[in-house]
Amino acid sequence: MLKQFIDSIDSPEKLKKISIDQLNIVAREIRHFLINTLSRTGGHLASNLGVVELTLALHYCFNSPQDKIIWDVGHQSYVHKIITGRKDKFCTLKQMGGISGFPKRKESVHDIFETGHSSTSISAALGMAAGRDLTKEDYSVIAVIGDGSLTGGMAFEALNNAGRSNTNLIVVLNDNQMSISPNVGGLSKYLNSIRTEPVYLEVKEDIDQILKKIPGIGKSVARTVKKTKESIRYLLVPGTLFEELGFTYVGPINGHDIKSLVSVLKKVKRMKGPILLHVKTVKGKGYPHAEKLPCQYHGIGPFDVKTGQALSESGEATYSDVFGNTIVNLANENNKIVAITAAMPDGTGLNNFQQKFPERFFDVGIAEQHAVTFAAGLASSGFHPVFAVYSSFLQRAYDQIIHDVCIQNLPMVFAIDRAGIVGQDGETHQGIFDLSFLSHMPNMTIMAPCDQLELEEMLKFAFTMKGPVAIRYPKGKVFNLMKSDRTPIEYKKSEVVCEGKDGAILAVGKMMEFAQSIVENLKQEGIELSLINPRFIKPIDEEMILEVCNKHKFIFTMEDNVITGGFGSKVLQILAEHNIKDVSVKIFAFPDQFIEHGTSSELYKKYHLDAENMQKTIKKTIIEG
Ligand SMILES: Cc1ncc(C[n+]2csc(CCOP(=O)(O)OP(=O)(O)O)c2C)c(N)n1
Numbered sequence: 008m009l010k011q012f013i014d015s016i017d018s019p020e021k022l023k024k025i026s027i028d029q030l031n032i033v034a035r036e037i038r039h040f041l042i043n044t045l046s047r048t049g050g051h052l053a054s055n056l057g058v059v060e061l062t063l064a065l066h067y068c069f070n071s072p073q074d075k076i077i078w079d080v081g082h083q084s085y086v087h088k089i090i091t092g093r094k095d096k097f098c099t100l101k102q103m104g105g106i107s108g109f110p111k112r113k114e115s116v117h118d119i120f121e122t123g124h125s126s127t128s129i130s131a132a133l134g135m136a137a138g139r140d141l142t143k144e145d146y147s148v149i150a151v152i153g154d155g156s157l158t159g160g161m162a163f164e165a166l167n168n169a170g171r172s173n174t175n176l177i178v179v180l181n182d183n184q185m186s187i188s189p190n191v192g193g194l195s196k197y198l199n200s201i202r203t204e205p206v207y208l209e210v211k212e213d214i215d216q217i218l219k220k221i222p223g224i225g226k227s228v229a230r231t232v233k234k235t236k237e238s239i240r241y242l243l244v245p246g247t248l249f250e251e252l253g254f255t256y257v258g259p260i261n262g263h264d265i266k267s268l269v270s271v272l273k274k275v276k277r278m279k280g281p282i283l284l285h286v287k288t289v290k291g292k293g294y295p296h297a298e299k300l301p302c303q304y305h306g307i308g309p310f311d312v313k314t315g316q317a318l319s320e321s322g323e324a325t326y327s328d329v330f331g332n333t334i335v336n337l338a339n340e341n342n343k344i345v346a347i348t349a350a351m352p353d354g355t356g357l358n359n360f361q362q363k364f365p366e367r368f369f370d371v372g373i374a375e376q377h378a379v380t381f382a383a384g385l386a387s388s389g390f391h392p393v394f395a396v397y398s399s400f401l402q403r404a405y406d407q408i409i410h411d412v413c414i415q416n417l418p419m420v421f422a423i424d425r426a427g428i429v430g431q432d433g434e435t436h437q438g439i440f441d442l443s444f445l446s447h448m449p450n451m452t453i454m455a456p457c458d459q460l461e462l463e464e465m466l467k468f469a470f471t472m473k474g475p476v477a478i479r480y481p482k483g484k485v486f487n488l489m490k491s492d493r494t495p496i497e498y499k500k501s502e503v504v505c506e507g508k509d510g511a512i513l514a515v516g517k518m519m520e521f522a523q524s525i526v527e528n529l530k531q532e533g534i535e536l537s538l539i540n541p542r543f544i545k546p547i548d549e550e551m552i553l554e555v556c557n558k559h560k561f562i563f564t565m566e567d568n569v570i571t572g573g574f575g576s577k578v579l580q581i582l583a584e585h586n587i588k589d590v591s592v593k594i595f596a597f598p599d600q601f602i603e604h605g606t607s608s609e610l611y612k613k614y615h616l617d618a619e620n621m622q623k624t625i626k627k628t629i630i631e632g
């Protein structure tokens with residue numbers, strides 16, 4: 008096989024040894040490598056195809072790890088990983104024990120800061136720059152942020168802070184006009200308006216030289232000249248928004264032209280103060296299927312390279328589908344229902360709602376904090392909003408939920424998708440904290456459906472409530488509980504699935520899938536268990552728990568949440584409050600640690616939360632008495 012350039016490039020130093028023309032060959036090879044490898048492993052293909060030249064140029068012009076490159080979200084860091092010696096590990100991408108889909112400090116000295124959630128890079132970079140200035144060191148700090156991520160509030164907080172800091176900091180804005188879906192909002196419109204400007208660094212320097220030569224005679228003339236300079240700048244130099252914040256704006260430049268990128272980056276490296284380099288790229292660049300459908304190829308499972316067809320799609324309904332369909336049905340009957348997403352209409356299943364009720368649908372950008380307070384505003388003016396959001400991203404809005412929703416006891420629904428284990432996105436994305444961080448908020452009601460039907464019923468129920476309600480459900484395909492006589496949803500009431508004499512399982516949400524099979528299996532072995540579907544995590548069905556304690560010596564609680572502050576600990580609290588000492592409680596939950604990437608089933612197994620392991624523990628506990 009023909010020896011490729013990328014086979015020999017395992018560090019930024021090696022990259023620097025080749026010519027700029029040869030960089031174009033490397034770019035081609037990397038694209039080929041990414042498409043072929045990700046067709047087997049899956050991953051964030053489109054974003055990475057879009058930053059091939061940009062990443063090569065950055066590593067060509069800067070000296071990582073002395074110079075610090077921070078990747079916002081980090082889903083576009085694959086090319087960086089390839090250049091920094093991890094190409095051979097790509098067949099393990101996002102797999103248990105393999106390399107992560109995001110920057111990880113333990114993976115490489117070049118992964119200088121970990122990301123996964125958006126809009127953090129400028130803050131982190133500014134902190135590093137401040138640290139560098141304090142220790143009087145000399146290196147560059149570069150934040151690479153996408154136009155979608157720039158819509159997040161934190162990015163603006165950081166721009167505001169950096170713009171007046173005078174510190175040397177480079178923000179590379181990777182503008183592909185896309186978030187996961189097309190980017191939205193005023194900022195996106197603004198970037199669009201300056202994308203077409205053919206003016207960049209050289210021209211701006213020329214203008215500055217010309218302006219300097221305008222003579223200033225007398226005070227009023229000086230004022231006029233100053234105004235004229237500002238107007239000329241407004242007319243001729245794009246990016247004035249950033250300039251006014253205190254950044255020197257450079258761009259827009261073509262992010263697929265390596266020669267220009269290298270030339271501009273070399274100049275930017277020498278410039279002082281905060282710089283914003285605006286780079287235009289195409290999401291999915293070089294793979295026609297991804298260029299055409301960048302949203303579909305944002306994060307993709309294995310696919311056929313030729314046809315672009317996904318290989319693993321089963322067509323079975325997911326919880327997101329069920330949410331999406333149910334909310335449309337409910338909104339048909341209730342015109343007060345409005346829906347909000349923070350840049351994730353597809354992932355959350357809200358896209359049908361968007362099409363059916365465009366005027367009642369709001370994509371606020373990657374802005375979870377704003378989304379919650381925006382919903383609170385709608386709720387306080389008579390609407391009943393639903394905010395559909397992934398569990399881990401809702402973490403962003405902790406204070407807004409307390410301060411803007413719960414204190415005022417406003418009616419709104421949090422449709423919390425990707426609760427529990429999401430699998431291959433790892434630590435930053437596992438939704439294992441929501442039960443804990445929502446539980447201690449007064450006025451909040453929290454429910455977890457154990458199956459498809461229950462999600463539908465809980466959504467209907469949630470819109471009859473007068474305060475905030477959170478419904479959390481997992482990633483992936485729906486489960487259907489084997490029980491014909493389902494009881495209707497009633498506030499604070501659990502459901503008895505079956506009764507037995509040897510112990511009781513209380514299985515929250517998804518854990519019911521495991522619990523039902525455990526009960527069936529142990530029955531074959533002569534162990535009879537009660538199975539309870541708690542439905543409400545808050546307020547918890549205390550009556551049921553006390554009844555279970557009256558009947559059983561052993562209680563087993565199951566939840567796909569971290570053990571600290573979760574459902575099990577609430578059960579223990581009730582036992583303690585009632586001074587119940589003769590009942591043993593075993594909590595099955597995730598330990599007090601961050602859960603790495605891997606498939607969901609691997610992770611449940613590793614943490615002994617799969618059916619087989621839990622069954623063994625339950626059997627042993629009961630037999631040993
Ligand atoms: C706080 C937060 N909310 C939502 C997401 C989900 N998410 C990941 S990437 C992405 C779009 C990012 O767009 P952009 O920064 O422009 O990068 P691109 O994919 O276009 O390269 C979103 C919404 C996230 N990672 N973090």
Ligand SMILES: CC(=O)[C@@H](O)[C@H](O)COP(=O)(O)O
Nearest residue numbers: 080082123306354425432482
């Ligand atoms: C990088 C990121 O945060 C998202 O792209 C996330 O990976 C989406 O997850 P789903 O694939 O579960 O929608």
Ligand SMILES: [Mg+2]
Nearest residue numbers: 153154155185
């Ligand atoms: Mg983008």
